[in-house]
Structure formats: C-alpha cells, structure tokens
Amino acid sequence: MAAGIPIEISGLTKQFGAVTAVDDLSFTVEPGRVTGFLGPNGAGKTTTLRVLLGLVRATAGTATFDGKTYHDLERPLETVGAALEADFHPGRTARNHLKVAATAAGLPAGRVAAVLDQVGMTEHADRRVGGYSLGMRQRLALAYTLLGDPGVFVLDEPINGLDPEGIKWIRGFLQALAREGRTVLVSSHLLSEVSQTVDEVVIISKGRLMKSGTLASLELDAAPRTVADSPDRPALAAALDAAGFAYTEGRSGFIVDNPDPGAVGHAAFVGGAELSALHRLKSGLEESFLTLVNGGEHE
Known part of the structure; x- marks a missing residue:
C-alpha cells in the first residue's frame, strides 16, 4: 500500500x-x-x-x-x-x-x-x-x-x-x-x-x-433563516428591502436572514408580493451548505 x-x-x-x-x-x-x-x-x-x-x-x-x-x-x-x-x-x-x-x-x-x-x-x-x-x-x-x-x-x-x-x-x-x-x-x-x-x-x-x-464547523456556522419565493421575485425583493431584511437569492427562492416566517410573510403582504413558498430553513449542515452555495451564486 x-x-x-x-x-x-x-x-x-x-x-x-x-x-x-x-x-x-x-x-x-x-x-x-x-x-x-x-x-x-x-x-x-x-x-x-x-x-x-x-x-x-x-x-x-x-x-x-x-x-x-x-x-x-x-x-x-x-x-x-x-x-x-x-x-x-x-x-x-x-x-x-x-x-x-x-x-x-x-x-x-x-x-x-x-x-x-x-x-x-x-x-x-x-x-x-x-x-x-x-x-x-x-x-x-x-x-x-x-x-x-x-x-x-x-x-x-x-x-x-x-x-x-x-x-x-x-x-x-x-x-x-x-x-x-x-x-x-x-x-x-x-x-x-x-x-x-x-x-x-x-x-x-x-x-x-x-x-x-x-x-x-459547517454545522456550527448554521443560523436559522427563512425561505420565501414568489412568482414575481422583483416585487418580493422590493418588499424585503423595504422591511430591512438581508437576504440572498438562490434557485429555491430568497434565503432571508430572519428565523420568523411570519415576519417575512408580513413584509411580503405589506409590499403586495404574492408568495409561492414560505418556510423556515432547518438549522444544521444542509442549511449552512445551501446558504454558502446560494450566496456564492450571486456575488
């Protein structure tokens, strides 16, 4: 060997x-x-x-x-x-x-x-x-x-x-x-x-x-976030910007640096953005991985 x-x-x-x-x-x-x-x-x-x-x-x-x-x-x-x-x-x-x-x-x-x-x-x-x-x-x-x-x-x-x-x-x-x-x-x-x-x-x-x-170390990097998507992504992006949320855009939608889907959904409602997806990302390895690769696609 x-x-x-x-x-x-x-x-x-x-x-x-x-x-x-x-x-x-x-x-x-x-x-x-x-x-x-x-x-x-x-x-x-x-x-x-x-x-x-x-x-x-x-x-x-x-x-x-x-x-x-x-x-x-x-x-x-x-x-x-x-x-x-x-x-x-x-x-x-x-x-x-x-x-x-x-x-x-x-x-x-x-x-x-x-x-x-x-x-x-x-x-x-x-x-x-x-x-x-x-x-x-x-x-x-x-x-x-x-x-x-x-x-x-x-x-x-x-x-x-x-x-x-x-x-x-x-x-x-x-x-x-x-x-x-x-x-x-x-x-x-x-x-x-x-x-x-x-x-x-x-x-x-x-x-x-x-x-x-x-x-x-990848698992430790994880922080709870929310995934939101819309048929009109520009409108959703504008709503998230208006609410002051930080986010990255990936294939599955926007990964929002907020653990509360309710708060993200409210921001979309106020901004008049229809939602097609809204859920909390589970913390852990997969979340860290998705955050890294989704963020890397839009730098």
Whole structure:
C-alpha cells in the first residue's frame, strides 16, 4: 500500500474562453481524512479534478500531489486512484477492462481478482459491462482505482446510482481507506449524500472557494433563516428591502436572514408580493451548505 500524501490546490484558475470555470481556488486535502469536495452542478468541481489529474491545463495556479503534478508521478496508478466517470466499453467484461489496465501499468495480474473481490463484483466480473446498472459501473470504476493499491483516491460523484445498501457499503469503505492513512477526496453536489462519510469539507460555488474546514464547523456556522419565493421575485425583493431584511437569492427562492416566517410573510403582504413558498430553513449542515452555495451564486 502506498502512503497517503497531501493534495494541494493553489491559486488555481481555469478559463474556457470568456467563461471562468475555476477562480483562484486554493485548498489542501490531508491524508487520513475523507474530504468532501462540494458544490452545485456547474460549480467547477469536475474541472478542478481534471486539472489535478492532468486532463486539462490550468490557466493559472497549480494542482499537485505533495508538490508533484500528476504527469510527474513516477508510477501514477500506484500513487493515485482516480475515477471521474464510470465510462467503459459496453462490449467488454469487467475482468477484461481491469486486466488491460493492470497490464498497461505493469501491475501483477493477481490484482484484478483482488480488487473485484474488494468491491463485491466477483460474481459479475465476466458479464459485459453494457448490461451493468449504474451502481455496478460505479463499483467497477472503484475497482479500477484500487488496482495500484494507491495512497490517494480522487473520486467524482462515487455514490451516484448506488442503492441504499451500496451507499452504506461505500461509506464504510472510504472511511476504512482514510483510517489506513490514505488521502480520500470525494466530490458531490449534494451534502446529504456524503454528510455521513466525510470528515472535512471544501465547498465551492461558481469556481470560488466558499468554505473549507471540518464538517462540525459547517454545522456550527448554521443560523436559522427563512425561505420565501414568489412568482414575481422583483416585487418580493422590493418588499424585503423595504422591511430591512438581508437576504440572498438562490434557485429555491430568497434565503432571508430572519428565523420568523411570519415576519417575512408580513413584509411580503405589506409590499403586495404574492408568495409561492414560505418556510423556515432547518438549522444544521444542509442549511449552512445551501446558504454558502446560494450566496456564492450571486456575488
């Protein structure tokens, strides 16, 4: 087993023409922890991971493994296990896919059977991948990352498509990797998917860092707020402004810095704004996450 090493993102910027997908992003992922890389779809998570793995060239800044770029690693598959998408040729079997990858990387043939067993895919190993469910493809992608027994894992949405039993299994599996001292970076657009798995969080929105720290620190940041929405958002915004309420606008409506839906509803009534939604956000992890990403979308 390779030792875990830090992942270091420093001043990373990636532009595609006039679009800035990642904007001066900096954070570190330490060994021995499961770190959740979180943000809404389109936040820049996959672009960041693609730069880290040498698939896309950065516009500025660096993305390295203990100071080395992916292309500078002597034996990449034995240092980093990465799965950005479960994309396999449908006509080949899982065992065949892994044999080809192991041979190309100069790994022992015995690793194929070992990793198939690790991810619970031995009985399906000789079926064509075209007949696999999304969850089975996710397990095969994870088997690929394990081939070199690396110290670092970079996984993009690994829980997507898994059934409840599979989710429970992968949570335990990732936590076991971290306990062995490996570095585990897991991306997701839903905090609820990974909140029982991760120790640390890195939250981005529109390519910018919103927060990094422990999962516990995210929960402590929570403060009760109210969600309000209207078919006429400009009218609701004017009503909230008139009442002196601070707020941010997100996909689900306005997140108002007031814990009392009654007070917010009264302000909307006085301002003549029809409401289509009005409820108190529960304090806790999900609220903090939504506040961060919704606020980041409108800075």
